Amino acid sequence: MPTEDEGFTEADSGTESERLTRIEDRLDKLAAAVARLVPGSHAEAQQRTEQRLDRPSTVEEQVAAELAKRDQKAAADRDRESARADSEDTKTRLAKLEEARPEPPITWAERVTWGKRR
Numbered sequence: 001m002p003t004e005d006e007g008f009t010e011a012d013s014g015t016e017s018e019r020l021t022r023i024e025d026r027l028d029k030l031a032a033a034v035a036r037l038v039p040g041s042h043a044e045a046q047q048r049t050e051q052r053l054d055r056p057s058t059v060e061e062q063v064a065a066e067l068a069k070r071d072q073k074a075a076a077d078r079d080r081e082s083a084r085a086d087s088e089d090t091k092t093r094l095a096k097l098e099e100a101r102p103e104p105p106i107t108w109a110e111r112v113t114w115g116k117r118r
Helices: 016-037 041-054 059-096 108-112
Strands: none
Touching: none
């Protein structure tokens, strides 16, 4: 029901097109108010709906998507295992390359008397 606060009375309703325009304006204001109170809910719902509709609809497409996921996971696991093996290999090679303690020098007495042979 229109009130006098809104600038018109029932007697001053005008033509049908003016009345329709006023109702559409109020509907737009109401939609804007709802959008301010609940921001993004319509957009999020629309996005979920679009995602659901964009999903593969045939069994063949769904199986192909699952196989692709499996292959990606297997490739990632292989890469991770390869990196771990390379790291371990590098560590073992590095351990072999560590410097050994130098042997004590042969003294003159040992050399002359054929004391300690190596």
